[in-house]
Amino acid sequence: MRLPRINTNWIAAGILLGAFVISAVRYYLISGSTSDLSEDGGSVIRVSHWQLEPGFREALQWAIDEYNDLPHVKQSGIQVVQMPITGKVYNQFMNVHLISGTAPDIAVQGGRIAEGNALAKFYAPLGTYTSEPNPYNSSAYQVDDLDPALAEFLEQAPWSETFFDGLHGGYNMLLGDYYGIPVCTFGGARIFYNLSILAEVKAFARGQVEHAPQASWLKALWRDESNPEGYLPECEGIAWLAHDAIPQTLGELIFYSYAVQAYAESSGHSYLVPIAASNYSLNDLASAYQILFFSQFWEKASMEMGLPPSNLEYLAAYQRGDWDFDDPALKSYFEIAALLSQFYPYGFLGLDREQAQRRFVLGQAAMIYTGAWDAPGIFSGAKYRDNPEDVFEIKVAPPPTPAPGERWAEYITMRRSEANSKGAVPFAINKSTPHFEECLDFLKFISSHRINEGMSTRSGWLPVIVGAQAPDNVAAFTPIVEGMPARLSMNLSNAGVPPIIRNAWTANYKLYISGDISYEELAKRIDTVLNNPRYGIEHAWTTILQQEIDQSRANTRTISVERLNALLGSDEAAQRERAITYYNLLKDEGVQIRHWWQKDNPDVPLSEY
Template sequence: MKFNMNLVGLVLLVGGFVVSLFSVVSRSFDEGALSQNAGDGKKVVQLMHWSLEPGFREAMQDVMDEYNALPHVKEANVELRQLDITERVYAQVLNVHAVSGTAPDICGRGGPDKGAIAQGAGIAQYFDSLGDAGLEPNPYNAPQYLPEGLDPELADALSNGPWRDTLIDGMQASYVLELQDFYAVPTSFVGSVKIFYNENLFADAKALLVEAMQQSPQPSWYRDLVWDRTGDAETGYVVDTPELRAWVLNDEVPETLGRLMMVCEAIWQIGKQTGNDQLVPIAGSSYSDTMFAERYAVPFTSTLAESMNYDGDTWVSGSEAWLSWMAGRWSFEDPAHAAYFDCLREICKQFPPGFLGLDREQARRRFVTAQAGMIATGAWDAKSLFDAAQGTVVTEDNPLLPSEIATEFRGLPHKNHRFGVKIMGFPLPGPDERWHDHITHPASDAQANGSGQFMISQRSPNKAWALDFLRYLTSYSVNVEFNRRAERLPMVIGGLPKAELAAFIPNPEGLASGDRTNPYDTQAGNLRTQYLGQFKNFLSGDLDYDEFVRFVEDAAHDERTGAKRVMYDVWQRQRDQVRSVEALIAVQSARELLQQQPDAANKVIQGTRQSAMLFNATRLKQFWDQEFPGEPFPEY
C-alpha cells in the first residue's frame, strides 16, 4: 500500500496545535489561573477575557484590587483574579474548559469567533442565566455608594431600579432570543467607529494642496482630483468651486469625502517627494476594510433596501436580500449599488498594497510610527493610539527619565511624543462631488450595544461571588472610573466618558443601520462566505466590478448552495426556533402553575409574543409565494 505523505503533514499540523494549546493552558494552571482555589484556602474567583489592549487589563486589575479590599470580601477570604488569553486561542480555551467543567468562574463572551459554545440556545448548558438577577437592584448603587451631587432622578433610578435598567442597552447585547433570557453582563459601551488622523501629516497635506492650487500651471496630480465624467470611467472627486478653494486655504479638516480624498492624494505626494515609499494615506488592513463598507452601506443603498424589507422591521436580512434579488426587485447593476462599490474601491486604493494580508496590530503600528495619515477603529484602541503617538504626560507618577526628552504638547510636557492625534467621522460625498447623487442619509448609531460581556460558568463553585463582582464592576461609581482608566465608554446610565472619547458617543440621528442591501448577512450561510471572499478580492483590486458580479451571481444561481438554499436553511432555522420557543413556553408555564415562580408569567408572555412574531415559521414561505406564486418552496 502506498504511504500518503499528506497524512504525515496533517498529523504534524494537528500535533503542533495540540502541543501549543496544551502549553498555554498548562502555563495557566501552573500560575493558578484556571484553578479555583489557592493553596492557603483562599477562594479564588477567576475572570477570563481576551482584551489585551493597553489600559484594559490595568483598569480591570485596579477594580479587582479595590473589590478584594472590601471588608466583606476580605472577611470571606475571597480574591478576584484575571486571566487574559490571546484572542487567537480564546475560543478554543473557552470551548474546551466549558465542556470539561473547568471554565473560570467568569468568562468573556463575544461573537462566534470567540467561542461557538456561548452562542444560541447552547449557552444554557454551560453558563447561568442572569435574567432574574437583572430584575433586582444593584446593591452597589445604594445611596451610600453614589457620588454627592448626583441628579436625584438619576440617583433614584440607579438605587431602586432593576440592575438591567441601569445599563445603557438594558443588557440587550446578551439577550438570547431562543431562550428568552439574558446570559451576560456588558461592562463597556461599544460606541461608534471613527477615523483617527495624524494632525501633523494632515497639516502638511493641506499645505501641499495650497501650494499645488496656487501654481500655474497646476501639477497634474492636483488637476486629476477634479471630477471628470466625460470619459468611459469617472475620475477625480471634486468640482473646482470657490467654496473648494476657500477650504483648501483654511486649516479645517475635510468634512466631505471628496475633500478627504484630496488629502489622501496629497499624502501620497508627500511620500513621493520625501522618498518614503512606506507612507500611505490610510492604515488599512483585513481588520478595518469592512468598517468603511459598513459606514457607507446605508447612505448608498438605503433606497434599494426599501424594496427588500418584506417584514417591515429595521433590518434587511440575508434571506430578504436574496429573495428580493431572485424576484428582480434589485440588481448589482443598479446605479446606487455600483456607485457604492466604486466608492469603496477608491477608498481602498488609499490602503497599503496587500492590505488583506495585514492584521490589526500591523495597521496600528503603521499609524503610530507616522507611516499613515489615518486609521479607522473604535474607542477600544484609543488609549494605545493616543499613548503611542502623542506620548504620555510627564507627572510625578510618570517622571521623565534621564535618557528621555520632554516635548511641549497642548500646554503639557509629554515624553515619547511623535505627533498629535485627532478624531473625525466618516464624511459623506458633498454637493458637487462624485457619488453625491447616489447617497441619502448616514446610518444611525442608535442600535449600538454593550461590549465587554461577561458570563458566569454554570459549574463555578463561586457563583455568588462572581455575580457580586459583576454587580460591583457595573455600579455607577466603579464603572465610570473603570472605563475612564481603560479609555472606553461607560456602560452605566448617566456615566460620562473622558473628554477625548466624547466623539465615540453614538449619534442616534440617521437611518437604521440595517436599512441597506445586506447579501452578506449571517443568514446567507454558504453564499455569504462566497460573497465576502469575492468582495474582499474586489476591494483589493484583484477583481473589477463586472468580474465580482459574475462570480457572485454564478454562486447565487447554484441550485445546491445558492440563493434558494439560503431560503431553505433560514426556514429550517426558523422552524427550529419556533420549537425552542414552544418548549420554553411549556417549561415556564409549568414553573408558573406548579412552582409559583414570580418571573415565569412574564416569560410566558414574552415567549408567546415571540411565537406570534415567528408566525409558526411560515413568513418566509409567504414571502416566497408572494414573489413566485405557484412555484414550490425550495427543499433539500
C-alpha cells in the same frame, strides 16, 4: 566498521514520551498556579475575557484590586483573579471548559455551544437580582462631589436602570432574561487623524492648487459639468485648505487622501499612505458607507413590508430581477470601495489589525478607521514615541458625509445610526460555579458608578453606567442617534448567508478592491454562484427553510418552558411566552419561507431536505 542498527520506532517513542513528560510537568505547574485556592487558602474566583487591547486589562485589574481590598472580601478569603485569553481561541476554550464543568467562574459570554437557549444551560440568569439597587452605588461607595440628584438616583434605582441602556446589553431576547453585566460601551467606529501630517499635507496642497497649470491629480478631483466623475467643487476644496480643520465632507476626505499620496511621492515618504488598513474588516473605511448604498433595495426586497428584510429576501429579489449588478447604487458602492482601497497600503489584505495600528502610530498613515476599543493603544502609541519630535496630536471624528454637489451625495444622505448602541463586554456567571453569591457581588462592584468611572478612565473605553464620566479623548465615540438603520441594508457577507454565496461575495469584493478583477468580472463570478442550482439561491431557499424549521423547534421548546414558568406563577414568564409565541406564529415550521416561495413560484414546490 558497521554501525549498530537503530530501530527508528524507538526514536518516535522517545519523542512521544518526552512530549508527554513536558506536558505533564507543564500541566502540574499551570494547574498549581490556577488552583481554586488562593495563597492564603481562601477561594479564587476566576474572571476570563478576551479584551487584550491596551488599557482594559489594567483597568480590570485595578477594579479587581479594589474589590479584593474590601474588608468583607478579605474576611471571606475570596480572591478575584483575571484570566485574559486571546480572542483567537476564546470560543474553543469556553466550549471545552463549559462542557467539562471547569470554565472560569465569571466569563464574557462565549463559546458556540452556549448560543441560543443553550445559554441558559451554562450561565446563570440574573433577572432576579437586577430589580434591586446595587449596594455599591450607595453613598458610602460613591465618588466625592457627586450631583445630589444623581447620587440619590444611583443609590435607589434598580441595578438594571443604572446602566445607560437599561442593561439591554446583558439581555437575551430569546430567553427573556439578563445573562450578562456589561462593563463598557463600544460606541461607533471613527476616523483617527494624525494632525501633524494634516498640517504638512495641507501646506503642500496649498502650493499645488496655486501652481498653474494644476497637476493632473488635482484637476481630476474637481467636480463640475465637464467632470462628473470628480468628487468636489474646486472652490470647496480650496476653501478647505484655508484652515486647519480635518475633512468635514466626503469630498474633502478624498481630496485629502489624494493630497497625502502626492505629498508622499514628492517628499520621498515611501511608507506614508493616506489610510492605514488591514484585513480587519472594520479598518475598511468603505464599510462605513456600505449600508447607505445597500439600503436602496429594502423596499423592493421586502416580502413582508415593515419587517427588516432577511438575507433570503434580498437573494429572492435578485432572483426576481429586482436588483442586479447594473444597479447604480450597487455600482457606486463598489466604486467608492475601490477608490478608498487605493489609499490603503499595498497588500493591506495581508496585514493584521495590529500592523495597521502600528503604521498609524509610527506616522506612516494619515488616518485610520477603527473602534473605541483601539483608541487607548493608538493614543498612547502616538504620545509615547522614542523621539519627542515624532509625537503627534490626534483628532477623532465620524466618517464625513458628502456635501450637496459632491459625488455620491444622492446615496450618502446620512450616517449609519448608532442609536441602539448597547453595553459591551457582558460578564456572565458560570452556572456551575460554587461561588455564585460572591460572583454576583463582584459584578455589582465592577458595575457600580465609582468603579465603572474609574475603569473608563484607566481603560480609555466609554463607561456604561449612568452619569459615569468618560475620558475626554473617547467622548467622540459617543453613539450618534441620527442615521440609517443597518437593518434596512443588504449585507450578503453576514454570517446568516449560506457560506458559498457569502464567500463568493467577500472573496470577489476583496479581489475587486485590490484591483485584481474588474467590476464586470466580479459581477459575472457572483452571478454564476447565485444562479447555480446546486449551491446558489435555489439551494439557499432549502437551506434557510431548514434553519427556520430548526429555529422553530427551539422556539417551541422555549414556549413550553415559559408556559411552565407562567403556570408556576411568573407574570414575566407569561409575557415572555407571548413574545416568543407571536414570533413563532410568523415563522412556525418555516411557514414564512414557504409563503414567500409560493408567491414567487406559485407552481413549483419548494425543495426540502
